[in-house]
Amino acid sequence: MRLPDVVRHTWAVASKDLLIEFRSRTAIVSAAMFVILVLLVFTFARDPTAVAAVDLAPSILWVTLTFAAVLALNRAFQLELENQALDGLLLAPIGRSSIYLGKLIANLLFVGTVELIGVPLLALFFNITVLPYAGPLAAVIVLATIGFVSVGTLFSAMTVRTRVSELLLAVLVLPFMIPPLMWAARATGPLLAGRPLSDIIGWLKMLAAYDIVFVGLALLLFPATVNE
Amino acid sequence: MLRAEELHHSFGSVRALDGVSFSVRPGQTLAIFGPNGAGKTTLLKVLAGLIRPQRGRAHVEGGRRAIGWIGHQAQLYNQLTVNENLRFWASLYDVPPPGELLARLGLDEHADRPVRALSRGLVQRVAIARALVHNPAVLLLDEPFTGLDRTAAETLGRLLAQHAAAGRATVLVTHNVEEGTGLATDVAFMRAGRFVHFAPRAGRGAQQVGEEYRDAIA
């Protein structure tokens, strides 16, 4: 049975992006380095006697992931700039949604990889138990990341050809990242303190609602960013 | 195969297309000559479906699936190999990856080299391969001869001739009358968003067309 066109084309775009990123490895390694260095900054900026690591961990985690996500977002459409490949994508008989969804998935996997490096490092540097709560924590991280990346992918299509594109993208997307980041941080705290999943269900629902609204909105608005 | 009806399009207050109508039949190669800013690229983009015209309609039989575009940008990914690039573009058009196309363009030995390692001339040939990978019925070319080396220009010329011989349509826009005339079956001059001349080439040579062009446009 043949998969629907959207799925095939989305996967084609996503796998092409991932092939490029993981072959050259520059972007992924730089992003990973960034996360490590930010964690280091937090370590040395912290007064260990003032606040317990486990209390600070959610904030540190989410600040780090937010900034890592912002930095990772620009690459998606930058890839298409080199030889005007974006025009090629627009000429092809594929829906605009496939382009957006392909970029979204590639971005999610990219940021996800960075998160897979960052979270264990956070646990390591700050001596926090994470493994028993890995499942629910992963759920929180996945939901929040989808929120960040859905808006960020949409905006990066617009900022990529402007002058200070990375800075402009950060300025535009950060206000949109603050609500999900807040809910995710609120959910992470109780989780790391061992509270049950039922305690944080409310936050997860908000994150899911945000994700549904903004992925849907981005799908609707994406064509306006590429069509003339 | 391809039809434009009363196309009008403005960018702000600039009229890029000011009432363009024409059609191209199978086997025809239409060369549109015009100075910069005449609206040639806009016209091509409307034909390709990249721009929706403010007024008028453009129709290409077979839709986007049937269109191949060759411009001065390669539309390739530098980090991927020639094969990977072609396979990607082929997958978007739902056609199998190209086999003998590479051989036809003399790219066989470079198939697994990344595009960024190729010389300019080779990159141009890969770009041509990319445009042809889905066997398009209509070719749209935007200043295709700019910066082409002689081998690539000859290859392109040959391919366009084969394309026309196979009963397909081509629209080629350029400001280079010399290069474009030889390939054309029909000739048009474009200025300020409209055609000021549209006729079959009818045996006119590049020099003659060039003179008529300069008279019409000056």
Added chain:
Amino acid sequence: MRLLRAGHWLNGIALVLLAGVYVRAFAYTPLERMQGAAQKIFYVHVPAAIWAETAMILVGLASVFYLFLKDPRLDRFAAASAEVGTVFAAIVLTTGPIWGKPIWGTWWSWDARLTLTLFLFLLYVGYLLLRNAVNDPAERARFAAVLGICGMVLVPFIHFSVYMFRTLHPMPIVLKPSAPSLPPSMLATWLMSLGVFTLLYVGFVMQRYGLSYLREQLEASGDLHA
């Protein structure tokens, strides 16, 4: 041109009326028991906040219609509304601390209105920065519309976040000068001020819109560089 002049007049009238509101506020409206004279700022602070938020909703709505209709007038309106919204948000953010210091003892507090308005201010600035960064007018209008719609959709989520934030961080003093619990004379003054701010919004938007239009005409005729 007519629009500009009309806008000028409207603003002039509105400002005179604003002065009138303040005369009433000081001379005819009682002094609030706990806050004293500083409370009078509330007549500017709250209507400005209401219009800062409303302006964002209007930017969003105009953007939606623009994407369907492609009418440049809608884009001009959205841009004008965003600029005026920025100014009103700035008014809220400056009057807030001025009001807050004598009352709360601190320049800033994360109260719901201030926090929401701060978000709005950041969204507005982002919107204006994006408009500034794009040169092609059609592309600028499209991009701004996309951002405007996203901003409008974000507003309910901000409300929720702010509400949760405050619930989890109880404020030392809870001050809620909401309209219904005001004595009638204060309510009247407040409503008048709201009316004045409505006039100010309309007047400023008309002026800004008129200026945009004039500028576009000049650019089109080549007298002004883009």
